[in-house]
Amino acid sequence: MAGQLEDRAAIVTGGASGIGRATCLLFAREGAAIVVADVQDGAGEETAARIRGEGGRAKFVHTDTSDEAQVVDLVREASAAFGRLDAMVTAAGVSYAPGLGDDAGDPFQRPAAWLIVNKATERWRRVLDVNLTGVMLCAREAARQMIAEGHGGTIVTVASTAAYVPNASIADYCVAKAGVVMLTKCLAAELGQHGIRANGVAPGPIETGMTRDLIERGVFQQQAARLPLGRIGGADEVAQAILFLSGPQSRFVTGKTLGVDGGTYTI
Numbered sequence: 001m002a003g004q005l006e007d008r009a010a011i012v013t014g015g016a017s018g019i020g021r022a023t024c025l026l027f028a029r030e031g032a033a034i035v036v037a038d039v040q041d042g043a044g045e046e047t048a049a050r051i052r053g054e055g056g057r058a059k060f061v062h063t064d065t066s067d068e069a070q071v072v073d074l075v076r077e078a079s080a081a082f083g084r085l086d087a088m089v090t091a092a093g094v095s096y097a098p099g100l101g102d103d104a105g106d107p108f109q110r111p112a113a114w115l116i117v118n119k120a121t122e123r124w125r126r127v128l129d130v131n132l133t134g135v136m137l138c139a140r141e142a143a144r145q146m147i148a149e150g151h152g153g154t155i156v157t158v159a160s161t162a163a164y165v166p167n168a169s170i171a172d173y174c175v176a177k178a179g180v181v182m183l184t185k186c187l188a189a190e191l192g193q194h195g196i197r198a199n200g201v202a203p204g205p206i207e208t209g210m211t212r213d214l215i216e217r218g219v220f221q222q223q224a225a226r227l228p229l230g231r232i233g234g235a236d237e238v239a240q241a242i243l244f245l246s247g248p249q250s251r252f253v254t255g256k257t258l259g260v261d262g263g264t265y266t267i
C-alpha cells in the first residue's frame, strides 16, 4: 500500500532529536524523501542513516535555522538532492539560550534569574531568533521554492502550549511560540493562492531531549498528572499530528494550530 507521502520530499528542521527526529522517521515510512536539518551533526547524520537503513531516502544538511544564508542553502540543497520540495516542518527550537550574557543556568532550576526584570537582552534575542525568526526564514524559503516548482505544498510549524499561557521565567519562549501561531495564520492567508497550506502543532509536555531534565526531576510528571489524559506524551504522537497536517487527509485545513497536549486547556 502506498504511503501518505509517496514521491514527496520534505525538510524537517530539528531532525536530530525529539519531535523532529520522530517526524523524519514517520515521514520516511510514509514514502517521503527527507532532508534532516539541524545544528547537531552526529545526531542529524544518525537520523538520516536510520532512514536509509530502513530503505528510505534521506540526507543531512547542517543548518542553523536562525541564519538566513544557511536556510537558503538548505532549501537549495534539498531541492538538488531530491528534485522537489513538498513539505517543510519547522521543529528546531530551544527552550532557553544557555551560555549567553548573565548565564545563570537552566531557568527551570533558577527561575528568578530569568524573570523579565533580570533577563539579558542577548538571551531574549537568541530565543526569538531561533524560535520565531528561524521559523519565518524556513517557511519563507520553502514557500519560494514551492511557488517556483508550481505544485503547492505544506508547511507545519511547531509551537507550544506556552503560546497561550504565560510561564514566568521563560517569557521569551512564550512570546516566540505565540508569534509562531500568528505567523502560521499569516502564512496560510498569503500562500493559499499558491496551493500551499500552513498549519501548526502546539505540543504539551512531551518526552524529548529538551525535557529530559524536567522529567528526571519529576516536574513534568506533576504537570501531566493534571491533564485529562494524565500523562506525558511521546514525540511520535506529535509526529502523527504533523503527518496529518502535511498529508492529503487535511487538504481543506490551513492556518490552524492543533494542540497535541493531552487536553491541556480542557480543564
Ligand SMILES: NC(=O)c1ccc[n+]([C@@H]2O[C@H](COP(=O)([O-])OP(=O)(O)OC[C@H]3O[C@@H](n4cnc5c(N)ncnc54)[C@H](O)[C@@H]3O)[C@@H](O)[C@H]2O)c1
Pocket: 013, 014, 015, 016, 017, 018, 019, 020, 037, 038, 039, 040, 063, 064, 065, 066, 090, 091, 092, 093, 094, 095, 130, 134, 158, 159, 160, 161, 202, 203, 204, 205, 206, 207, 208, 209, 210, 211, 235
Ligand atoms: N518537548 C516538549 O515538551 C515540547 C513542548 C512544546 C513544544 N516543543 C517544541 O517542539 C520542538 C522540538 O523540540 P523537542 O522537544 O523535540 O526538543 P529537542 O531538544 O529534542 O529537539 C530540538 C532540536 O532542535 C535543534 N536545534 C536547536 N536550535 C537549532 C537551530 N538554531 N538550528 C537548527 N536546529 C536547532 C536541536 O539541535 C535539537 O535537535 C521545539 O520547537 C520545541 O520548542 C516541545
